[in-house]
Each structure stands twice: as C-alpha cells, then as structure tokens.
Amino acid sequence: MSSNSYDVIVVGAGVAGLSAAEALSRAGARVAVLDRRPYVGGRAYSYMHPTLGEVVDSQHVIVECCANVVDLAKRSGADQHLRWFDRIPFLEPSKEGAGPRLSYIGSGALPAPAHASWSFLTAKMLSAGDKLAIAQSLLKFLRSYPQTDEEPFSAWIARENPSDQAIRHFWHPLVVATLNDSFERSSTKYAGQVFHELFLKSSTGSRQGVPTIPLSEFYGYFARLAEQQGSELHLRASVDRIAQLPDASWQVTSSTGEEFTAPNLVLAIPFEQTAKLLRTLPEAAPQRANILPHLEHFEYGPYTTVHLWYDRPITELEQAGLLDSSLDWMFNKAAIRAGDPSHTNASGHYYELSIAASFDELHQSREQILADTLAELPKFFPGVLQAKLLKSGVLKEAKATFSVLPGLDAHRPNASDPGGGVFLAGDWTRTGWPSTMEGAARSGRLAAEAIATACGAPRSFLAPELPASGLMRWIL
Ligand SMILES: Cc1cc2nc3c(=O)[nH]c(=O)nc-3n(C[C@H](O)[C@H](O)[C@H](O)COP(=O)(O)OP(=O)(O)OC[C@H]3O[C@@H](n4cnc5c(N)ncnc54)[C@H](O)[C@@H]3O)c2cc1C
Structure with a gap:
C-alpha cells in the first residue's frame, strides 16, 4: 500500500465529513479527510476577522434532540464547551412608553407533552385565545408529523387560521429560525418535525446547547477524535477532480497536486460542490447520471x-x-x-x-x-x-x-445512491432532518454505515433517538 492509499477518502471536513471519518476510523478503517479550507467545521466555522481583529462566527445552536451531534460532542469532549439553556427568552419591543416585554418558553416540572405548558400559559407575548388555538394546532403534531413533504407549511397554517399575533409571536419565529426559510418554501413535514421533536415528544428535546468557544475550535474536538483514531486530516486541500482507476478504486487529486486513492470515496460537501465534482467523471458514469439530475432541485x-x-x-x-x-x-x-x-x-x-x-x-x-x-x-x-x-x-x-422546499425529499439521495464505491454525506442528503448540524452528523454516520455494509461488515453508527418522556411514552 503506498502512503496515499486509504480504505476511505472523505472530501469535506464539515460536520458531515468529520462525523463519517470519526465513525469509520473508530471501526478501524484507514481514512483521509480533505478540506479546501484551513480550518474544520465547514459552514459551522469561525475565523480571525482580518479587520476586526476578533475571532468571529455565526452563532450555531443545537437542541437536545440532536442525538448524533450531542453524542459526538460527548465522545470528543466538546460537550464541556456547550452552555445549555432550559428556556428560550423572547423579547417584544418597547412601545407606547412601555419597556420591552420578556416572555420565556421552556420546560417545567410537568411531564411531556405538558412540560412547556406553564411557561406557555404565563408567556405575555401571546393572548389567552392565541394560546388555546396554538395548543389545539400543536396537538396535530402530537403523535407524529406528515411523513410526506409535498405540502407547504403555508397551506397547513392557512387551515389553522391563526391570528396575526400568533403568527408573529409563535409560528413565524419558531419555523423561520429553525428552517431558515418562509412558510411557502418550507414543507409541513419539517415544520411539524420541529414542533414534535422540540416541544412535544420529550421534556428536554428543546433544551438549547450553545457552543461557548468559536465554532472551528468546537469542531476541532471532533477532528482530533477522528485523528486520534487514525484518520488523517489534510487542510488547504481542495479536491478538483475525481476519477475511477481500472481496478475500480477512486483517485482524488487535490489542489496541492497530491493524489489519494481508496476503494471508497465519501463526498461530504454541499450539493453544488457535489455536482461540480461529479461533472469531472465521464458523462456515462453511473455515479454522475444517478445523482446530477436531482441536484438541480436544491436551493x-x-x-x-x-x-x-x-x-x-x-x-x-x-x-x-x-x-x-x-x-x-x-x-x-x-x-x-x-x-x-x-x-x-x-x-x-x-x-x-x-x-x-x-x-x-x-x-x-x-x-x-x-x-x-x-x-x-x-x-x-x-x-x-x-x-x-x-x-x-x-x-x-x-x-x-x-431549503426544505415542498417535494424536495424525492430528490434527497441516500448515502449509497451513486454506487460503485462513491458515497454521499452532507446535511442535504436523505437524513430525515432539515439543514442542521444534526442532519450533517447523521449523514456522515449513515455514509459510514453504507460503507460498512458494502464491505460486508454491517455496523450501526447512528446514536439512539432522544426517547419520548413522561406521558409521551404511552402516547407514541
Ligand atoms: C450562518 C449559519 C447559521 C446556522 N445556524 C445553525 C444552527 O443554529 N443550528 C444548526 O443545526 N445548523 C445551523 N446552520 C446549518 C449548519 O451549519 C449546516 O447544516 C452544517 O454545518 C452542514 O454541514 P455539512 O458538513 O453537511 O456541510 P459543510 O459545513 O458545508 O461542509 C462541507 C465542507 O466541504 C468543504 N469542501 C467543499 N468543496 C470541497 C472540495 N471540492 N474540496 C475540498 N473540500 C471541499 C468545505 O470547505 C466545507 O468545509 C447554520 C448555517 C449557517 C451558514
């Protein structure tokens, strides 16, 4: 084996790539991870801002139902840098001489699904009528949420007919903050998942974990764990081309001129970068033909x-x-x-x-x-x-x-869909989650599972879901 031969090459050291590398190296595989940036974390990154002279990042938040990110944080020791919040504070602006008004939504002593009831009942940001109507609407997500994603959330919410204030003070802040898009461009499936997982299924599902160190330092823990297990991390190594060799293994050429080969290749990069790399394959290559048409549907x-x-x-x-x-x-x-x-x-x-x-x-x-x-x-x-x-x-x-556009699920590929030793990871793949660090972490572990299966040694890497708690144990 030459020094640039591995069992698996992972392109991308975002949460998805690091999660795949950690799982695979834990299972004993020889893994190389390549990323074009000088730091890990992908979109969850931090850097020294050249003119501000400060380390900046766009604050990312996880919630306790993000079982795989939480698991990786615990395994790697990054969890010591998470500040957990049990309640979410909401501020209304001052008006007519009155100062800003503060409400909290969060867990109390009651069992799920009633755990947030007390904070909800006492929250000043909603009228009593709105609270009743919201509770009735939320009950529709009590047992589950739609398993198909064709319906836009705008259609669902129109049927519920909430007041303007309920939209401004409840539905809009929660849906737009978690799905990062409008009601029209988000499917009811993923909006329902947010309400079910965070506010109904378990009394701790909505606890917020905020990294207390800059994000690339936080994800540096994930990278170090993978390295301690034997993964090699190559930063400033942009992959510009992939090719299949006559012996069916994959060759990856980095911008540094280095070549890496392995029988298994994980593309843990965003959808448009995936499209770019797949286009370097011959037009008839099944990996290209299988995946490219689907990538046009992502926004x-x-x-x-x-x-x-x-x-x-x-x-x-x-x-x-x-x-x-x-x-x-x-x-x-x-x-x-x-x-x-x-x-x-x-x-x-x-x-x-x-x-x-x-x-x-x-x-x-x-x-x-x-x-x-x-x-x-x-x-x-x-x-x-x-x-x-x-x-x-x-x-x-x-x-x-x-964006979890209505109908997008039909185009989200499984990790093994390209075939022939190429695997996909990234928050946008078929994880059952919207665009989140948890989706990315799951996708990396799903890719690792797909490789283990393809190698004839099936293994499970996904962390168990946060279990239902309180009365929800009997309801679900
Ligand atoms: C401002 C902002 C706020 C967010 N807030 C939250 C939040 O609060 N909670 C939450 O859960 N999620 C949040 N997200 C979403 C979250 O960051 C992403 O879902 C997640 O990080 C995606 O991880 P990934 O590994 O799939 O992809 P990426 O993070 O995009 O990682 C892909 C990596 O591949 C590398 N790469 C790409 N092409 C190549 C190539 N050709 N060669 C080599 N390397 C390559 C990139 O440099 C990158 O490091 C936020 C995102 C942003 C941008």
Missing part, C-alpha cells in the same frame, strides 16, 4: 449576522428571540464565551444579532444592514443608547442552509 436560504462591540453591557440576557423586528435573535457572545471553563475569546461587550432567511439583506449593502440593526436595538435594549459602539461587522452567508 439555498441565506443567513446574515451583525457583530457589535460596545464599551459597556447593553443587556444581561445571554440570548433572546426578538419579536416584531427585522432581527430574529440576539446572542450575548461575550457572556456566552466568558462562561466557558477555558475563558477564551471573551472579548469586550460583544453581541451578535442574526437575521434568518435574509433574502432581502442579500441585496442590501453592509452599511444599510448595520444602520437598520442599530435602529432596531434600542427598542429591545434601551441601555444601548448610553453605550458607545466600538466596532462592528456584518457577515452574509448566501448559502447558509438548503
């Missing part, structure tokens, strides 16, 4: 974050959903990072404001986005009027998440 949802450093604190909240605003979420990054045991990167009074499904902002200048953000902030954090803005930055991610 992205954009996400924008605004990063602000002030000379003093503007709020004590560590995070909050912002209602009736162009802004969706506030993360108090300094407080979140300062709470970390290693106390790294807790720089100044650093806040991140995020805008989900930011299709409008894609076409706006960074100056305009910053101006709009600064105009919104005093409505939620009046203390900002006394604070001095020290520096700011705007990150636009045009290709943040793939």
Whole structure:
C-alpha cells in the first residue's frame, strides 16, 4: 500500500465529513479527510476577522434532540464547551412608553407533552385565545408529523387560521429560525418535525446547547477524535477532480497536486460542490447520471449576522428571540464565551444579532444592514443608547442552509445512491432532518454505515433517538 492509499477518502471536513471519518476510523478503517479550507467545521466555522481583529462566527445552536451531534460532542469532549439553556427568552419591543416585554418558553416540572405548558400559559407575548388555538394546532403534531413533504407549511397554517399575533409571536419565529426559510418554501413535514421533536415528544428535546468557544475550535474536538483514531486530516486541500482507476478504486487529486486513492470515496460537501465534482467523471458514469439530475432541485436560504462591540453591557440576557423586528435573535457572545471553563475569546461587550432567511439583506449593502440593526436595538435594549459602539461587522452567508422546499425529499439521495464505491454525506442528503448540524452528523454516520455494509461488515453508527418522556411514552 503506498502512503496515499486509504480504505476511505472523505472530501469535506464539515460536520458531515468529520462525523463519517470519526465513525469509520473508530471501526478501524484507514481514512483521509480533505478540506479546501484551513480550518474544520465547514459552514459551522469561525475565523480571525482580518479587520476586526476578533475571532468571529455565526452563532450555531443545537437542541437536545440532536442525538448524533450531542453524542459526538460527548465522545470528543466538546460537550464541556456547550452552555445549555432550559428556556428560550423572547423579547417584544418597547412601545407606547412601555419597556420591552420578556416572555420565556421552556420546560417545567410537568411531564411531556405538558412540560412547556406553564411557561406557555404565563408567556405575555401571546393572548389567552392565541394560546388555546396554538395548543389545539400543536396537538396535530402530537403523535407524529406528515411523513410526506409535498405540502407547504403555508397551506397547513392557512387551515389553522391563526391570528396575526400568533403568527408573529409563535409560528413565524419558531419555523423561520429553525428552517431558515418562509412558510411557502418550507414543507409541513419539517415544520411539524420541529414542533414534535422540540416541544412535544420529550421534556428536554428543546433544551438549547450553545457552543461557548468559536465554532472551528468546537469542531476541532471532533477532528482530533477522528485523528486520534487514525484518520488523517489534510487542510488547504481542495479536491478538483475525481476519477475511477481500472481496478475500480477512486483517485482524488487535490489542489496541492497530491493524489489519494481508496476503494471508497465519501463526498461530504454541499450539493453544488457535489455536482461540480461529479461533472469531472465521464458523462456515462453511473455515479454522475444517478445523482446530477436531482441536484438541480436544491436551493439555498441565506443567513446574515451583525457583530457589535460596545464599551459597556447593553443587556444581561445571554440570548433572546426578538419579536416584531427585522432581527430574529440576539446572542450575548461575550457572556456566552466568558462562561466557558477555558475563558477564551471573551472579548469586550460583544453581541451578535442574526437575521434568518435574509433574502432581502442579500441585496442590501453592509452599511444599510448595520444602520437598520442599530435602529432596531434600542427598542429591545434601551441601555444601548448610553453605550458607545466600538466596532462592528456584518457577515452574509448566501448559502447558509438548503431549503426544505415542498417535494424536495424525492430528490434527497441516500448515502449509497451513486454506487460503485462513491458515497454521499452532507446535511442535504436523505437524513430525515432539515439543514442542521444534526442532519450533517447523521449523514456522515449513515455514509459510514453504507460503507460498512458494502464491505460486508454491517455496523450501526447512528446514536439512539432522544426517547419520548413522561406521558409521551404511552402516547407514541
Ligand atoms: C450562518 C449559519 C447559521 C446556522 N445556524 C445553525 C444552527 O443554529 N443550528 C444548526 O443545526 N445548523 C445551523 N446552520 C446549518 C449548519 O451549519 C449546516 O447544516 C452544517 O454545518 C452542514 O454541514 P455539512 O458538513 O453537511 O456541510 P459543510 O459545513 O458545508 O461542509 C462541507 C465542507 O466541504 C468543504 N469542501 C467543499 N468543496 C470541497 C472540495 N471540492 N474540496 C475540498 N473540500 C471541499 C468545505 O470547505 C466545507 O468545509 C447554520 C448555517 C449557517 C451558514
């Protein structure tokens, strides 16, 4: 075996690629992981911003029902850098002389599915009538959610006929924050999954885990675990071409000129990068013909974050959903990072404001986005009027998440669909999850399972689902 021969080559060191490499190397396979960037984490990345002089990332959040990411975080030790929140704070803007109003939705002492009832009943952001109507609508996802994805969530919600306030203060914040797209462009299946998994099935499903260190450092733990198990990590190694050799093994050529060969190749990269690499195969190659036509059906949802450093604190909240605003979420990054045991990167009074499904902002200048953000902030954090803005930055991610467009499931491939030793991973593949770190982690493990099966040594790598709790154990 030459030094560049492996059992498996994984292209992509995002969550999907790292998850595949960790599972395969744990099973004893010799794995090489190649990524074109100088850091791991893929879209869940952080980097030293050259002009701000700060390590920035777009804050990512997991929830406790993300069984595979949580499992990888525990195995790798990254879990020591997760700050868990039992309740989600929501802020309404100040109006007519009244200050901003805070409500919490989260778990209480009651068993599932009633665990969030107390917070829900006492939340000021919804009227009593809206609470009753929302509870009745949510019951439709009690046992499950649609298994087919043809219906847009806009059609489902139109039948429920909620009030304008219920849409603005409940349905919109939760669906758009988790699926990163509009009701029209999201299927009821995945919206229903969010409500079922997070708010009904288990009393802990919606606990939020927020990484307290920059994201590439967080996912560095996953990479180190894979390396300790024998995986080789090659960064700054863009794969420009793949080819099948006469002995049926796969050869990957990186931008560094190095060649890697293996009988199994995992493409753990986004759908448009997958299409690009498959196009380097001969037109008649089944891997290309099997997959390419499906990739045309995928589209992205954009996400924008605004990063602000002030000379003093503007709020004590560590995070909050912002209602009736162009802004969706506030993360108090300094407080979140300062709470970390290693106390790294807790720089100044650093806040991140995020805008989900930011299709409008894609076409706006960074100056305009910053101006709009600064105009919104005093409505939620009046203390900002006394604070001095020290520096700011705007990150636009045009290709943040793939949209769970109605009917897309028919085009999401299984890991083994290309055939002939090529496997697919990535959040966009058929994971049963929307575009999330959990979807990515599952896809990597599913690809590892498909390879183990193809090699005649079937193994299961997926973590068990978060079990139903409370009364849901009898209901499901
Ligand atoms: C701003 C933002 C906020 C988000 N918030 C959340 C959140 O709160 N919670 C959540 O669960 N999810 C969130 N997501 C989604 C989450 O980041 C993704 O679903 C997940 O990271 C996808 O992982 P992946 O491994 O499938 O793909 P990627 O992360 O895209 O990884 C693919 C990797 O492949 C590499 N690559 C591509 N082409 C090549 C090539 N030719 N050669 C070599 N390397 C290549 C890339 O450099 C990259 O590292 C967010 C995404 C963004 C952008």
